[in-house]
Amino acid sequence: MEIEHNIEKALERSGRAREDILLLAVTKTQSIEQMKEAMEEGFFHFGENRVQELMEKYEAFPEKIQWHLIGHLQTNKVKYIIDKVDMIQAVDSLRLAEEIEKRAVLANKKVDILIEINIAKESSKFGLLAEELENFLLTVSKMEHLCIKGLMTVAPFVENAEENRKYFQEMRELLVDMNGKKIHNVCMEELSMGMTNDYMVAIEEGATIVRVGTAIFGARAYQ
Numbered sequence: 024m025e026i027e028h029n030i031e032k033a034l035e036r037s038g039r040a041r042e043d044i045l046l047l048a049v050t051k052t053q054s055i056e057q058m059k060e061a062m063e064e065g066f067f068h069f070g071e072n073r074v075q076e077l078m079e080k081y082e083a084f085p086e087k088i089q090w091h092l093i094g095h096l097q098t099n100k101v102k103y104i105i106d107k108v109d110m111i112q113a114v115d116s117l118r119l120a121e122e123i124e125k126r127a128v129l130a131n132k133k134v135d136i137l138i139e140i141n142i143a144k145e146s147s148k149f150g151l152l153a154e155e156l157e158n159f160l161l162t163v164s165k166m167e168h169l170c171i172k173g174l175m176t177v178a179p180f181v182e183n184a185e186e187n188r189k190y191f192q193e194m195r196e197l198l199v200d201m202n203g204k205k206i207h208n209v210c211m212e213e214l215s216m217g218m219t220n221d222y223m224v225a226i227e228e229g230a231t232i233v234r235v236g237t238a239i240f241g242a243r244a245y246q
């Protein structure tokens with residue numbers, strides 16, 4: 024697969040190993056049939072951005088599939104997916120973190136989360152500003168059913184992926200910086216950044232999860 028070849032090249036340039044990277048198959052709008060084919064090719068982590076769609080597809084797959092919610096999550100929908108998702112990637116408010124904690128207590132489980140950062144300060148995007156992160160971590164790290172695994176960002180849509188390199192670098196610096204604060208319960212390792220247009224640059228700059236849809240499945244057909 025071309026994408027695996029590209030990942031290998033990006034890893035070579037940055038001296039990292041393939042097992043350091045999760046290639047998350049973004050399956051939104053893709054049919055169950057297409058997803059089963061992807062599973063046969065070895066994809067076991069699926070990323071969906073809508074609760075409704077994730078719930079519709081969930082039952083069709085075996086236990087070993089891991090589900091990542093990668094889109095903005097409304098607090099009133101947490102209850103529907105709390106027992107289904109392996110990672111909630113886009114925690115973007117205290118209210119949402121509190122609701123996940125509450126539902127995780129009820130479900131008696133620990134939930135892996137990533138905190139979404141609006142690294143380019145785009146008004147159209149969700150996520151915390153980098154300067155809000157430390158205070159946020161001080162509060163959320165006290166929620167005992169949340170495991171803060173790292174940070175996530177949706178970088179700007181650009182023609183040339185190089186334009187996003189600086190944002191990926193800032194994300195990595197932010198992660199290192201926050202780990203250096205030695206906040207109790209905060210030791211973050213994951214950096215979810217990079218999509219079809221820019222996953223190679225993201226890997227070169229330290230991504231551990233790249234979220235790729237189009238380059239795996241082809242262009243999405245929206246109804």
Ligand SMILES: *Cc1c(COP(=O)(O)O)cnc(C)c1O
Nearest residue numbers: 049072093218219234235236237
């Ligand atoms: C759709 C989506 C992706 C994947 O986008 P592609 O450009 O198709 O790779 C990644 N992350 C999020 C949050 C998405 O909504």
